[in-house]
Amino acid sequence: MKSIKILMSSFLMLALLVSSCSPETYSLDGPIDKSDIHFEITQDLAADAGGNTVILKNTTPGVILNWDYVTGKSDKAVQTVKYAFKGNYTIKVSAVTDAGIVELDPVTVTVTQDNLNYVNDPLWTALSGGVGKQKSWVLDNGKYGQAMGAMAYADPSTTVEWNNFSPNWEPEGMPPGSSEADMHWGRYMTFSLEGGPFMKVYEADGTLKESGTYFLDINTHTLTTTGATILRADNYVGNASNWTNNIKVLKLTENQLRIAIMRTNSEGPWWYIWNFVSKEYADNYVPPVTAPVYDEGFNPTFAPGELLKMLTGGAGTGRVWALDGNGNPVDWLGKGKGWTTGASSSYNWGWNDDWAATAGNSWIRFDQFGGKLNYTRSQNGVETTGVFTINEEKNEVNLGTNTLLQNPTSWMNPTTNTIKVVKAFNNDYLTKGIWFGTSYDAGKDEWFVFHYIIP
Secondary structure, three states, X not given: OOOOOOOOEOOOOOXXXXXXXXXXXXXXXXXXXXXXXXXXXXXXXXXXXXXXXEEEEEOOOOOEEEEEOOOXXXXXXXXXXXXXXXXXXXXXXXXEEOOEEEEOXXXXXXXXXXXXXXXXXXXXXXXXXXXXOEEEEEEOOOOOOOOOEOEEEEOOOOOEEOOEEOOOEOOOEOOOOOOHHHHOOOOEEEEEOOOOOEEEEEOOOOOEEEEEEEEEEOOOOEEEEEOOOOOOOHHHHHHOOOOOOOEEEEEEOOOEEEEEEEOOOOOOOOEEEEEEEEHHHHHOOOOOOOOOOOOOOEOOOOOOOHHHHHHHOOOOOEEEEEEOOOOOOEEEEEOOEOOXXXXXXXXXXXXXXXXXXXXXXXEEEEEOHHHOOEEEEEEOOEEEEEEOEEEOOOOEEEOOOOOOOOOOOOOOOOOOOEEEEEEEOOOOHHHHOEEEEEEEEOOOOEEEEEEEEOO
């Protein structure tokens, strides 16, 4: 029979995870009856007179027990749970055996006193508003001055820990591929410490969508939810299998929450970093009135003939330009502000080895030989030539039938013959180069640009 030591009983809350070693696993022959599976559930009255500390112990070699103790889940051989609130807690137990899953009889314990020390912490207060209160959160749309948008990406090899993370890419507003319908911008989630660690998700009109509990581990900086799930875009739900258990908390302040979920679908592991702001902060946010901030040299102004001289060096001369493969070769300038700092910023999913090879042995030249405006592209030793024109009003260069340096194996391959000078430096172009825009996304006010320098 099960050995169950229950000294007091209980109702809702918190789990403080205490590590222990798993027992040795032995092979069991044939189906196992639940009467052959033994465990102990003990309330430690020395730690808490109200029975808040509950110890779950697996005493059956060869099986793994899954504990579902209302405020969290675990499969440890010994799991210590600390409930902050008095009440009845029904602990569900299932055994993983060689013959399959065996559901065991649930056990109810009663906690007779609150012990709010288990939730009286600045992080609990930041998430929930504090004991006896509740706090709501919404996805960050990128307009509150906290993050670029609702989600960022981080390489799986990148450190993603509490207050120590560096996203590889932070798109503005919605995640890539998402629509307004996927985002449910008005939807909000509420974390409460009103009688228990309750979590609820509401539609924009206040309709209750999900209701459950949650646990914030302030030592490991993880968040676990039961019965309710964090907000995320609908089209990303199927990309990860763990939206509820041991979610990494990366940042938690009065106004901002950032968490990390590992992608688990066929695309391979990658960190999704989801960004939230408190609903109160969002509802009362007033954007500061500031002048727009642009990259140096953005949207340059040229005197008549100045751009032509910059490109060619002057009448009867020519100037060679090379792709900045050893520096910062490509960028996305959103609202006049770029984000890449070097080739590594977009390496492998954008800039890659083929691009680096092309940049190493290829060039373009603008010249005024023979009284004409000539354009030459030398790529891997193969030269193509033609003529070019300049639209000074728009800062556009038309390459005729030609293009910039090519990489047909890359989605970034520039196929347009009209390029715009998006960034340039009237006096420092010899050292800072020039940025040619090859495509423009009006919805994001974003230019895709290539950086060419004088080698």
